[in-house]
Amino acid sequence: MRIYVLALLCQQIAVSSASVFHYINTQTEDITTVSLPSNVKTAHLYNNKFGVRGIPASYFNGFPQLSAVRLYSNQLTDIPDFCFSGIASSVTFLTFENNLLSEIRKNQFSGLYHLEFLNLAKNRIQTIAEGKQTFFPRL
16 A cells, blocks of 8 residues: 655644555744654655754664665755664665765664665765775665
């Protein structure tokens, strides 16, 4: 099942169950107001203003089936260290295209040994941590 949530000025969005979750809201600044269903496999969160408050380090914990995360055009300036540690064993696809990221640190993607696709296009990346082969072994 696919669920699309299109909102303009919503304070909180909750979806009971969906394997593919889409969320578009040009006004949302706080990602914690977006409630992902517990059985979500793919999360599309795009055209938001999440960069204003950022992503809490534990936001993606508790989603054991989550294999693809698409955070496209969310004005993100940073990805917290260990942000994906709670779903590290299931994630194979990540995209942060068209955000405002300026650096990639080693611990931002720590434990993502099954990651097969990472898209960081259209960012402002100037610095990438040494030893990328140790935290992206399958890329």
